[in-house]
Each structure stands twice: as structure tokens, then as C-alpha cells.
Amino acid sequence: MLNQGRIDLLERMPPLKRVLKARAFQPAMMLLTLAVFTLAILAGLAGTPAGNRNFGIVFVWIVWWALLIAVLVPFFGRLWCTVCPIPAPGEWLQRRAIVQRRPGRLWTRGLRWPRRLKNIWLQNLGFLGVALFSTIILTRPNVSAWVLLSFLLAGVVLSALYRNRVFCRYVCPVGGFIGLYSMLAPVELRVADPDVCVAHKTKDCLTGNEFGYGCPWMTYPGSLQRNAACGLCFECLKTCPKNNIVLNLRAPGGDLLVADERRLDEAYKAFIMLGCALLYSAVLLGPWGWLKAWANMHTLPHWGLYALGFVVLNLAILPGTFGAAVWLARRIARQPQPLRRLIVDYAYALIPLGLAAWIAFTFGFVLVNGSYALAALSDPFGWGWDLFGTASTPWTPLGESVLPFLQVGVLTAGLLFALHTTYKIARQNSAQHRAAFLATLPISGFAVLITLGFLRLYLG
Amino acid sequence: MTRHVTRPRLIAASFGLLALVIFAVPPGSATPPVERRVEIDATQFEFAPGRIVVNRGDHVTIHLTASDVVHGFYLDGYGFEQRVEPGVAQELAFVADRAGKFRYRCAVPCGPLHPFMIGELVVNANTPYWRAIGVVFSAAAGMLIFLWQAGKTESLEENTHETQPRF
Ligand code: SF4
Ligand code: SF4
Ligand SMILES: [Cu+2]
Numbered sequence: 001m002l003n004q005g006r007i008d009l010l011e012r013m014p015p016l017k018r019v020l021k022a023r024a025f026q027p028a029m030m031l032l033t034l035a036v037f038t039l040a041i042l043a044g045l046a047g048t049p050a051g052n053r054n055f056g057i058v059f060v061w062i063v064w065w066a067l068l069i070a071v072l073v074p075f076f077g078r079l080w081c082t083v084c085p086i087p088a089p090g091e092w093l094q095r096r097a098i099v100q101r102r103p104g105r106l107w108t109r110g111l112r113w114p115r116r117l118k119n120i121w122l123q124n125l126g127f128l129g130v131a132l133f134s135t136i137i138l139t140r141p142n143v144s145a146w147v148l149l150s151f152l153l154a155g156v157v158l159s160a161l162y163r164n165r166v167f168c169r170y171v172c173p174v175g176g177f178i179g180l181y182s183m184l185a186p187v188e189l190r191v192a193d194p195d196v197c198v199a200h201k202t203k204d205c206l207t208g209n210e211f212g213y214g215c216p217w218m219t220y221p222g223s224l225q226r227n228a229a230c231g232l233c234f235e236c237l238k239t240c241p242k243n244n245i246v247l248n249l250r251a252p253g254g255d256l257l258v259a260d261e262r263r264l265d266e267a268y269k270a271f272i273m274l275g276c277a278l279l280y281s282a283v284l285l286g287p288w289g290w291l292k293a294w295a296n297m298h299t300l301p302h303w304g305l306y307a308l309g310f311v312v313l314n315l316a317i318l319p320g321t322f323g324a325a326v327w328l329a330r331r332i333a334r335q336p337q338p339l340r341r342l343i344v345d346y347a348y349a350l351i352p353l354g355l356a357a358w359i360a361f362t363f364g365f366v367l368v369n370g371s372y373a374l375a376a377l378s379d380p381f382g383w384g385w386d387l388f389g390t391a392s393t394p395w396t397p398l399g400e401s402v403l404p405f406l407q408v409g410v411l412t413a414g415l416l417f418a419l420h421t422t423y424k425i426a427r428q429n430s431a432q433h434r435a436a437f438l439a440t441l442p443i444s445g446f447a448v449l450i451t452l453g454f455l456r457l458y459l460g
Numbered sequence: 461m462t463r464h465v466t467r468p469r470l471i472a473a474s475f476g477l478l479a480l481v482i483f484a485v486p487p488g489s490a491t492p493p494v495e496r497r498v499e500i501d502a503t504q505f506e507f508a509p510g511r512i513v514v515n516r517g518d519h520v521t522i523h524l525t526a527s528d529v530v531h532g533f534y535l536d537g538y539g540f541e542q543r544v545e546p547g548v549a550q551e552l553a554f555v556a557d558r559a560g561k562f563r564y565r566c567a568v569p570c571g572p573l574h575p576f577m578i579g580e581l582v583v584n585a586n587t588p589y590w591r592a593i594g595v596v597f598s599a600a601a602g603m604l605i606f607l608w609q610a611g612k613t614e615s616l617e618e619n620t621h622e623t624q625p626r627f
Pocket of ligand 2: 189214215216217218219220221229230231232233234235236237
């Protein structure tokens with residue numbers, strides 16, 4: 001049974017259902033985040049160039065980032081996408097309405113999104129692109145603001161050209177990894193009974209009706225097996241006349257085992273995210289000044305070398321080494337599937353390790369620099385304001401003595417999750433336990449090696 | 461049925477292994493403490509040297525200079541902070557009585573990469589590091605043992621249901 005071992009939160013908590021069904025809920029949240037986002041952009045453009053005193057840097061790259069990667073994604077999946085301000089102007093323009101559902105067609109050219117781009121390759125490239133410049137983006141308020149602004153503009157332009165949230169689904173570099181890691185979350189939006197959907201002729205969740213719009217993420221709830229493509233906008237909860245939408249509490253990680261939805265673009269996302277976590281840990285938190293200077297575009301040729309190394313590590317070395325481990329697994333377990341297929345399959349086992357690595361990396365700078373938030377809150381532009389009396393809060397590093405324990409704990413949990421998933425995937429490819437277990441070994445070796453790499457950077 | 465017997469025992473066994481590894485690591489080597497003088501120079505955005513290795517118990521004196529703008533020196537775990545201006549050297553003396561890796565960070569905003577201006581002091585024997593490695597290895601071993609055992613019983617169950625492989 002589809003919903004076995006799951007708890008429907010909407011059924012358990014009627015007030016939650018009422019809130020999520022209210023048309024005003026999502027726009028209200030978006031307006032709120034849009035206000036903060038606007039302040040961040042304004043502070044970035046007009047405020048002090050000192051990142052640690054600028055709301056645009058402190059709130060985006062310390063507060064928002066920590067909240068996103070350590071709380072929202074691991075526990076609530078795509079919940080950030082519910083409240084994200086970036087697609088808001090575009091979406092509201094498309095609908096020519098903010099709260100109420102306006103009847104009639106969406107206001108857009110309605111072009112066809114190319115088939116070849118109906119995947120997350122653009123998001124992979126976008127993330128890598130941002131990552132190459134991350135040392136600049138993270139530390140220069142005005143650059144950071146232009147990046148955020150360009151996301152916003154891209155959202156508007158794409159929604160004028162294409163129907164629905166093409167930007168979120170296929171373009172947003174943040175949306176890509178949120179989708180990947182949302183598969184680990186203990187919540188999921190699904191349908192209570194797929195047969196009801198099959199029998200339902202009008203499929204209001206796709207077409208929309210007087211209660212809401214057709215799925216803006218171009219997802220059909222009736223066949224949802226994974227969190228990746230559902231933006232938790234809750235339109236289908238409003239439109240479905242059969243009351244068939246459920247929001248389940250579940251055991252995490254089941255999405256990784258949905259074999260027929262595994263794809264190379266997502267596998268690469270898993271490599272890129274793991275590789276970037278490793279590289280960021282070395283570049284930003286490591287002791288190598290020359291590496292920071294290269295990443296910081298000290299000279300263009302040096303940055304070029306850095307960029308080349310960055311790309312090669314993410315797109316070739318990491319996937320290549322992993323491929324070698326899979327090759328070995330395939331050989332010793334005598335798995336008949338093509339190697340490429342197996343690499344894609346097993347790459348999904350790296351997803352929990354990758355998320356753990358990002359959380360560990362994030363702890364590494366958020367605890368130490370979190371105190372900047374208090375000062376930036378009172379003086380967002382760094383102009384000497386003191387709105388809440390906290391402007392002169394000194395830099396107070398927190399938790400340096402518990403930090404290694406947190407990092408080791410999170411990484412170990414991620415590793416265990418990864419090994420468990422590896423075996424499950426191996427079992428899908430070899431019916432026999434013994435073969436599956438043998439296949440698990442080389443891939444576990446790879447995961448252990450990566451974990452040791454992080455330990456070396458953080459503790460060694 | 462068999463699972464009820466094997467699972468708890470296995471989990472207990474792996475945790476036992478874990479505990480053994482973690483606490484069997486000898487705390488600290490017997491190297492006698494020495495006086496150490498280290499010169500650290502701060503520039504945007506690095507400390508030179510970026511890594512200092514001492515032994516636990518050593519008396520460390522840091523001679524701190526800055527050669528471009530005003531910087532600071534904050535040592536994680538030991539918690540002391542010192543401002544340093546170009547041309548005015550500072551001395552910091554302390555006993556390295558805690559083992560592990562401790563980052564020293566710039567404590568005075570000095571430019572864009574200031575929050576990432578980081579060096580590391582390693583106080584050997586680096587027990588936290590070796591223990592962490594122990595944790596990772598024994599956790600991985602525990603998980604593999606668990607998978608081996610649990611999968612064995614599962615394959616009996618599954619064979620009776622004739623589960624299909626994927627391809
Ligand atoms: S409207 Fe409801 S019942 Fe109909 S297809 Fe969509 S989710 Fe299923
Ligand atoms: S499936 Fe439902 S909640 Fe998910 S994006 Fe589509 S309409 Fe929104
Ligand atoms: Cu400095």
C-alpha cells in the first residue's frame with residue numbers, strides 16, 4: 001500500500017489543513033520573505049561594503065543559509081519553495097493576481113520549454129557557475145545583491161515567456177539541490193489513493209479550478225513518488241475535489257529507492273554537491289591563504305586555474321573515482337546491468353552523505369559568525385543605525401568546543417544513511433543478498449574515504 | 461522472528477566496538493613539554509604559517525605581527541583574542557593544555573575575506589581526530605555487519621515471496 005507506515009498530518013491537524021488550504025497563506029509568506037529579500041538587496045547595493053556588517057550578506061549567507069540547509073531541507077524538504085520570494089513577482093504577474101484565483105489563462109507567451117531542458121542540467125550548471133564565484137559572492141555585498149536580483153529577474157522573464165514555474169523547476173540553482181536533498185525529508189506530499197486520481201476525469205490538480213491554479217510545478221500529484229518535483233505550493237490541496245491530497249510524515253529516504261526515476265542529471269547533482277562541500281571546506285575554512293587568494297580572483301590566471309580545478313574535480317575526478325568503485329562493485333557482485341546505469345543508481349546513495357557534509361560545513365562558519373546577525377539586524381546598511389539596540393554587539397564566536405562533535409556526529413549519521421541506501425540499491429540490482437552485500441563494499445569504501453577527507457579538513 | 465533476536469544483539473555489539481575504539485585510544489603521548497616560540501605574520505587574508513603543530517603541555521609563545529592592515533588573532537578553544545597593528549608586534553604566551561585542532565581566526569574585520577582568514581593550531585596527540593576516525597570506522601563496520609545479518613534473514617523471507625529483481 002502506498003501510504004503504509006505514514007501519518008497524514010493534514011488529517012491529524014485540521015488547523016494545519018485550514019492554513020495550507022487558505023489562498024492567502026502562500027502569498028502572505030512570500031510577501032514577508034520578499035520584504036526581507038528586498039532589504040537584503042538594498043543593503044547589498046547601498047550599504048557598507050564590509051560583508052560582516054551588511055544585512056545583505058549576513059542574513060542571506062549566514063542566517064538564511066543555515067536555516068535552509070540545517071533545518072528546512074533536512075526536516076521539511078522543499079518547504080523553502082513554499083515561501084521563496086524569488087519566483088513571486090513572476091508568478092503574480094503571470095496570474096495578474098496575488099491572493100485570489102483569477103479565472104482565465106495565465107498571462108504569458110506560453111512558449112514550449114525545450115524537451116532537452118526538462119531536467120536539472122541547467123541547475124547543475126547554474127550551481128557550478130555560482131560556486132566558481134562563491135568566494136566573491138559570499139563576501140561582496142553588491143555582487144551578492146546583483147546575483148539575487150538576477151535570480152528575481154530571471155524568474156520574471158521566464159514566467160513571461162513560459163507557463164508556470166519553469167524557473168523553479170528547471171533553472172534555479174538553489175531549487176536544484178533543495179529538490180535533491182528534499183528526498184531525504186521526513187515529510188511528503190502525495191495522494192491518498194492513486195486509483196481515485198486515475199478514475200478522476202477532469203484532473204483539476206492539473207487544469208486548475210475555481211479554488212486554485214493547475215500545478216505550477218507541472219507535476220501530477222497522482223503519480224508522485226518522490227519529493228524532488230513537488231514545490232509544496234499546496235495548490236493541489238486547494239483544487240482537488242476528491243480530497244485526495246495528503247501530507248505525510250514518513251521514514252526518510254524512501255525516495256532514493258524509486259528506481260525508475262533515477263537519472264544522470266540528478267546523479268551529477270549528487271556529485272557536484274558533495275564535491276562543492278569538500279572544496280568549500282578546504283577553500284573557505286582551510287588554512288591555505290594562496291587557495292583563498294586564487295578563489296578571490298587575486299589574479300585572473302590564478303582564478304582560471306582554480307576554476308579549472310574546481311570543475312575538473314566536480315565533473316570528472318569525483319564521478320570518475322566513484323565510477324571506479326561502482327565498476328568494482330559490478331564486477332565482484334556480477335551485476336549484469338550496464339555500468340552507466342549502475343553509476344546513476346548508486347550515486348543516489350551519496351545524497352545523504354552530501355547533505356550531511358553541507359550541514360557540517362555550515363556549522364563550521366555559522367556558529368562562529370552567527371553573532372554578526374544581531375549587529376546587522378540593528379544596522380542593516382552599516383550606516384551607524386541602531387534599531388534594536390544590538391548594533392554594537394561584538395563578534396562572539398559560539399560553540400567552537402562542541403563544533404567538532406557536531407560535525408563528526410552529522411557526518412557519521414550521513415555515512416550510515418549512505419551505506420544503508422547503498423545496500424538497498426544493490427538489492428534492487430541483485431536479487432541475492434550475498435551479491436548485493438558484495439556490491440555494497442566498494443561503494444561503502446568510497447563513502448568512508450570521503451568522510452575521512454572531511455575529518456582531515458575539520459579535525460586533522 | 462529471527463530479527464528480534466539478531467538486531468538488538470548486533471546493535472549492541474557494534475556500539476560495544478565503537479566504545480572500545482573510542483576509549484582505547486591512549487590519551488596523549490608522553491613527549492615531555494618544551495618551550496616553543498612561533499612567529500605568525502598576518503596579512504590579507506592569511507596567517508603565515510597557516511598551520512602550527514605543538515605537543516600537549518608545551519609552553520607556546522606566539523610572536524604576532526601584521527604586515528599590511530590591522531588584524532586580530534582569536535584562538536578557538538583557548539578563547540583569547542589579540543589585536544595587532546602593523547609595526548607593533550604582540551606576544552602571546554600560553555600552555556597548550558588541550559589536545560586537538562584549534563583554528564586561529566582574524567578578529568578584526570580586515571576586508572572581504574576576513575571571516576575566512578583562518579589558520580590552525582594542532583596540539584598533538586590529536587586525540588579528537590583519531591577518535592573521530594575510530595567512530596567513523598566502527599560505525600561503518602557496525603552498519604555493514606548489520607546489513608549482512610539483516611539482509612540474510614530478509615533474503616529468506618523474500619525468496620518465499622519471489623520478489624522480482626529490477627531488470
Ligand atoms: S484532482 Fe485530486 S483526485 Fe483528481 S487527479 Fe488530481 S489529485 Fe487526483
Ligand atoms: S504537486 Fe501540488 S503541492 Fe506539489 S507543486 Fe504541484 S500543486 Fe504544488
Ligand atoms: Cu585580518
